[in-house]
Amino acid sequence: MAEKKKREIHKRVEECIHCNACKRKCKFLTKYDICIGDTEKLRELAYHCYLCGECTRVCPKGIDGREIILDFRKEQVKEGKYGLKQRGYSGILLEKKNYLFKNHRKAKGAKTVFFPGCNFPAYYPKTLEKLLSIFKKAGIPPFYDCCGKPVLELGLEAEANAIFRRLNQRFQEFGIEEIVLACPNCYYHFGNQLNVKITTVYEKLKELGVGKKVEGAYSCFYPCPDREDKVWMEGLSHFISGEISEKKNLQCCGMGGCAFVQEAELSREMAKSTQGGEKPLISYCSTCIGQFSKEGNQEAEHFLPLILETGEKADYSHSFWNRFKHKFY
Structure with missing residues (x-):
């Protein structure tokens, strides 16, 4: 079934009319003067793509x-034609394949656990501590691990599936029935791969009756995976009393698809383009806000510090230590 779907997807490329709608929406395609129908060139540049999905959103076909692009990456990995470690991905592989900072100690016997992901603990340690305190009172312990999205996006399909199996096995062993997520990337990557109920952190906070409403006017950057369905924004609506408009003409934060390894300058350009504007920028993706802050937009906000009144900005300079310390808690 997977191979049949793959053939159908690639057959559709033949329908490309080279209208360049995708190129107009994508800085990567613009840089190399190609469109999604230029498959041979795309295959060579597969690891330069941000996997943001903007090309699909505007494609008339x-x-x-x-x-x-994901299929191209998977093919290159299987054929051994792309040395990931030699191309600069050794750090990502070391951290993510068997998550370096995983810690499940407090989760055994709990029916619901908090799965904060990788970058929320990295960038928002104070807000994380407040969340842990709130959830502790509700009998919800933390479960530190990585969803495996970066592993799959590097084309390592077998390794990504192994992560799903490992997580499902641990959930079953511990008797876990529900996980609460702080990251929209984890949410969409997990999809229907897990044998547990998935709840967003905003839904759980609403259920517990905790959190202040976000006031004022903001321009919201919707993370790539939630741009179509806006499931997370629906869950956030309970906590919004101010004016939230969508941030337009911004393709990606610059971290999508691990393309920043090959396209460092382009990634910085994307992140820096968020500076200025009539309204301050806000998002519910810690990776996005961390990247924007790192590249100069110190006013960029994450919803959770506002809802939980910690006043915290993204702490990108201590991201490794912020993750490392939870491995031993």
């Missing part, structure tokens, strides 16, 4: 560029 509905060609799924993200899936095509």
Whole structure:
């Protein structure tokens, strides 16, 4: 079934009319003067793509560029034609394949656990501590691990599936029935791969009756995976009393698809473009806000510090230590 779907996706590329709608929306395609129908060039540049999905959103033929690029990456890994470690991905592989900072000690016997992901603990340690305190009172312990999204996006399909199996096995061993997520990337990556109920952190805070409403006017950057369905924004609506408009003309934060390893300058350009504007920028993705802050937008906000009144900005300079310390808690 997977191979059949793959053939169907690639067959659709033949329908490309080279209208360049995708190129106009994508800095990567613009840089190399190609469109999603230029498959041979795309295959060579597969690891330069941000996998943001903007090409698909504007394609009049509905060609799924993200899936095509992912398939190219998987093919290159299987054929041994792309040395990931030699191309600069050794750090990502070391950390993510068997998550370096995982810690499940307090989760055994709990029916619901808090799965904060990788970058929320990295960038928002004070807000994380407040969340842990709130959830501790509700009998919800932390479960530190990585969803495996970066591993899959590097084309390592077998390794990503192994992460799903490992997580499902641990959930079953511990008797876990529900996980609370702080990261929209984890949410969409997990999809229906886990044998547990998935709840967003905003839904759980609403359920517990905790949190202040976000006031004022903000321009919201919707993370790539939630741009279509806006499931997370629906969960956030309970906590919004101010004016939230969508941040337009921003393709990606610059971290998507691990492309920043190959396209460092382009990634910085994307992140720096968020500076200025009539309204301050806000998002519910810690990776995005961390990247924007790192590249100069110190006013960029994450929803959770506002809702929990910690006043915290992204702490990108201590991200390794912020993750490392939870391995031993």
